Amino acid sequence: MSGSESTSERGSVVEPAVQKLLSFHGDTLLRYRDALASYGGKIRLTGPGDPEILWREHILDCLCSVPFLPGKGAVLDVGSGGGLPGLVWAICRPDLEVTLLDSVRKKCGALDDMARELGLSNVRVVWSRCEEYALKARESFSFAGARAVASAGVLLEYLSPLVSVGGDILAMKGPLYADELEPLEGKWNRLGVSSPSLVPYDVEEKHLFLILWKKNAPCPSRFPRKAGMAEKINWWR
Numbered sequence: 001m002s003g004s005e006s007t008s009e010r011g012s013v014v015e016p017a018v019q020k021l022l023s024f025h026g027d028t029l030l031r032y033r034d035a036l037a038s039y040g041g042k043i044r045l046t047g048p049g050d051p052e053i054l055w056r057e058h059i060l061d062c063l064c065s066v067p068f069l070p071g072k073g074a075v076l077d078v079g080s081g082g083g084l085p086g087l088v089w090a091i092c093r094p095d096l097e098v099t100l101l102d103s104v105r106k107k108c109g110a111l112d113d114m115a116r117e118l119g120l121s122n123v124r125v126v127w128s129r130c131e132e133y134a135l136k137a138r139e140s141f142s143f144a145g146a147r148a149v150a151s152a153g154v155l156l157e158y159l160s161p162l163v164s165v166g167g168d169i170l171a172m173k174g175p176l177y178a179d180e181l182e183p184l185e186g187k188w189n190r191l192g193v194s195s196p197s198l199v200p201y202d203v204e205e206k207h208l209f210l211i212l213w214k215k216n217a218p219c220p221s222r223f224p225r226k227a228g229m230a231e232k233i234n235w236w237r
Contacts, residue, residue: 014201017067018060021092028091028118033059035114036082061203062088065145065170065210068199069093073142073167076101078130078158079149083111085172090115090123098122099141103129131224134161139219145170150231152180152211157230160191160219169193169213177209187236192217 022029037051062085069075069089073096077086080100090098100111100123108127115123126133144159144167152171159169173180181196188195192215199210223235
């Protein structure tokens with residue numbers, strides 16, 4: 001991947017870190033899995049409703065992002081859906097303030113219910129589009145991430161206005177990540193971010209990737225644009 005930093009050595013910390021997290025937080029994570037499964041017939045929070053699939057393909061995947069959370073501060077999960085990865089972050093890092101952002105009101109209600117059921121006092125649920133929320137909470141988070149929300153370029157436009165300088169942005173991606181990053185090469189500074197770092201990892205024989213950007217300058221004031229513009233007119237064109 002031209003212009004991007006490969007960090008496969010950082011990927012080596014993922015598996016032992018996940019095992020340690022499971023030893024400390026496994027019971028609560030299982031309760032979260034069961035809560036997610038119980039919503040299967042009510043609200044479409046995730047694709048599968050089977051508890052084993054939720055555990056193997058979703059919760060274990062999200063656990064792999066936990067080692068890259070900041071040491072302190074406020075973190076944001078955009079397009080949280082069923083709380084993946086934000087509720088996993090909140091369970092494993094009770095010292096962080098975790099905001100779950102989603103544009104679907106029913107999903108926000110479910111997130112509130114699950115956080116309360118799990119006894120998570122460090123969770124705040126916000127019902128809003130990220131473009132609108134950024135007008136209220138501009139550059140106020142030390143870390144923001146998303147899973148299965150949008151292509152990398154669109155996601156960067158969503159997240160950069162919300163992250164403070166010195167913070168980090170995370171995208172959780174599959175093996176086709178390079179196709180999303182290629183047209184963005186050399187243009188990262190337009191959103192105030194660095195070239196990305198890449199952390200490969202495996203979950204259930206799937207080859208997956210964490211993509212991390214450092215927020216190294218203020219996001220230009222023209223971002224965020226109006227809702228829907230990120231998908232229609234790409235900032236990197």
